[in-house]
Structure formats: C-alpha cells, structure tokens
Amino acid sequence: MSGKSEEVLIMFAEFVESTHGRRQSCYLAYRYSLKRKSQNGSEYWVRVKCNATATSYSDASIVVRDHHTHLPDETDMEILQIRKTLKRKVMEESGPIDRIVEEAYHAANRQSQSSDLIFNLPLIHRMKNTSQKQRCKTGSPIPQSIEQLPYPLPDVYCNTTKSELFLLYDGSLGGTRSLVFASYNDIVYLSQQEHWYSDGTFYTCPSIFYQIYSIHAYYDGMSTPCVFALLGGESEET
Template identity: 30%
Template sequence: MATTNNISSIDIHNLSFIKSNKNEPLLVLNNYVYKRNKTTAKRKYWVCVIRGCQVYVHTTLSNEYAGGGTDLHSHAPNPELVQVKKVRQKMKERALNEVTLIGMIYEEEIAKSSMTRSALAIFPTNSEIYQGVAKARRKAAPELPQSCFFTIPDIYKSTIDGKRFLLYDGSPIRRERILLFGNDDQLDLLFDSHTVFMDGTFSKAPHNFCQIYIIHAVNFDICLTCVYGLLMIKKSIVYKQIFVELKQIASQRGKSFSPASIITDFEPAVLPVLKS
C-alpha cells in the first residue's frame, strides 16, 4: 500500500547523507533513502532506492534541498534501515582512520548508538560485518614496501591512545636498518625486571628483514613481551645497538636497564654483547 507523503510533511532539516556499501552517496529525507540518478550543471537528481518507486528529490550541487520528495512512495519509510546504515558508516570511517581493532570499534559504536530495538535486531553481528570493514581497511592501508628503506606513516608510530610505539629507527651499519617497537608501560616493566628473556624468530619476519627479535620481562612469574625488533642481519653491532638504545631510553625515564639475569638461546653474535 502506498504511503501518504504530502508537501507539508517534508522537513528539509531532516535531510542527511550516508554512504552505500559501495561507498556511493545516498540521500536520506524523512526516513526515505535516495540514490543519485544524475547531475547537471545546477542540480543533482536523486531517486528512491526501492526498485519501482520513482519518487525524486532535487538538490543543489552543494547538497541543499531544492525540491521533490513530495509524491507518494510505493512503500513505507524504513527508519531502522537508516539507523543501521549510519552506524555501519561510522564503523567503517573509524576503521579507515584508526588502527583500533575492528571488534573493539564494533562494540564501542553499538554501545553509544541510539538505535531502536528494531534496528538493533536487524543490525549485522560483528562476524558478519568484519570482512567488509577489514577489506576496506586493507585497501586504504599503505602498500607493502619493496625494500627496507621506507617511511613509516605516523599512524603506525604510536599506540591507539596516542603514546609512542616506535622506539628506534636507525642504521648502525650502512643499509642495515633496525626498528624497535614498544610502549612506555612495556618499557617500565622491562627496566624493573631482574630477569630478561630474549629470542628471535626468522620464519615470521617480514620481507626485507632477517628476523623479529623479541625481549621479554618477568613480572609476578609471568613472562611479558616488552620490545619488538625488526633486524636485517645477525651481527654483534646490531645487538649492541639495541642495548645502547634501551639503556638510553631507561636513563631518560629515570631508570636503568641492567637485569641480573639474561636468558637467551645460543646466538654467537649476542654472547659477546652480553659479556661486555
């Protein structure tokens, strides 16, 4: 049954815009959704997204209401669908502009949304929405570097709460880059620990790097990861540089990095550094 929608019911202040799943603009007016049909030199023409419903809305090029939307729709408005689309768009925008886990974004946006029970009932689950959001995030992410000499975007230099994560980026040997990652809380655990574990893994190292070197601290009998290193070679000068940087950071934080025990596997390049 067609719904009544006369000109007196049009509220131009209730006009807004959202994005479709294909990132195309959609116009929302009085809980009806319109897709862009064509654009001329002075106007944009929008048609109802429901197939067979030929109700049009006109806007200026700056997206201000210019007319239309006063005819009868062949269907009822769907405010729940509009609410769902707006929350999904917010989740996608956050995923593209933050490094927050998608599951965390989902929970936070659901918690602070003002969706009705009907809208919540039709809202996709986290697992249903994850693939689409993750795909959009991957497309927006920088391309994988083809060499070890690349610029790290600022978003990857800090944690979700804005604290530093990139501790060191340097080359003690020409063309042999070292990257060290960790946050201040992890560093404090490391500097306060009397026992430190160190080890490297080679099979999971990213392209252009030889190994991922990991330093752990022991806190309340629990081994906690504190520093991640990306290394290109296995030489004493590289491991020595890691210790030099950690000692310098410890000094800056009013602490010292001098554990009583260091436990590591038999790595010939590491042993001379530990003895020095």
C-alpha cells in the first residue's frame, strides 16, 4: 500500500460564501476553506472539518485529494444557508434577537425532511449569542449619554413593525431631551377608556435616561400600556 492520496479532477466546482464572508469551495457535500493563492492563479484549499485538501485553477477545475476522515455531511450546505439567512435578518431587522433566532430555528424544524438537520444545527442559545455579537459589530455604538443619541432618531426606532408612526415626541421636557412613544391605535384605545393609570419605573430604564413613564388604560380588570415615555428627569415639568 503506497499511502499516496487519490486525486480526482472536478470541473466547475461550486463556490459559496461562509457566514464570515469568506470564499469557500464545495465538492460532494464537503466544504473547503481557502488557505492560500499562488502566483500562477491557482488556489489551495483545506477541508473545513478535516485535513483533506484541494487545488483550484483559473479554468474552474479543481483537483481534490481524498484524505477525508469522515463521511460527507449532507446537511452542511443547508445549515450554511440557514445561518447566512439568519445573519442577514439579524443585520437588516430591528426585532429582538431571541425572536428572530427562534423563528429561524422552528422554520428549519418544520421544513426539514431530515432529523439530522436539527441535530447538526448549533444549539439555539449559541445561535442567539452569535447573532447578538454580529449585530453589535455592525450596528451603531450604544450611546453613553443623551447627547450621543442621534437626532433625529433613525426610522427603525420611530415606526412600528407595520410601518406605522410610533414616536410621538422627541424634544425637551424639563430642560432634558425626552422621547414619547405610542401607536395611533393605542392612543385611540386610551381615549375610549374611562380609567387611566400612570407610573414611572427606574429598574428597566435605559441608563442614559432617568425613568420610563407609562400610561395604561384600565378596562374589564385588565391594564393595557398605551404610552411610553423615556424621560431625562423627574421634575414636575417633565
């Protein structure tokens, strides 16, 4: 037995992008990461999950060296697509990370025809942690003071998920910038109720504001929050 690796010539190999934006090549459910490029235009690839290697050339042909120490993962490309779609949603949408990840996870569970897909997906709490880090890297830095808060606020913070106006007021109250939020339907509902309740809380308030002040409509034994105000102070004028 010579121990020499077997080489297979593959034409028109598929190229994809990893979740980190890196170029990868694919062959028979195996993915390869680009290791280096040579001066003659060829590229040297290494298998993502083992030491198998391949070399691609400018004519789109690839020489694959069969050193695989495991069977091909038929769900690998599907999982890659799920993770890339999830990353795009996390970057483009402003909804809570937990909800976006859970929806993607359950959608994959419903649509998959193989139990191996869910088994091979990263644990859901890891997907949430990764998604949170991705959003933090590409998002705007968190303001450390009211003065650092952008003015005007980006539209994503001014509208509901149905693209209806949510920001009612952005200006000075008691000499400090404050924000008041409520949807049109919430205002209508509040106006129709006889009993209102209001209260301020400090525990869940963003650190750059002094308190969250909310107005609730009370009807049939149920209290419904309708108006939310992020206030910069506690004065009577505010």
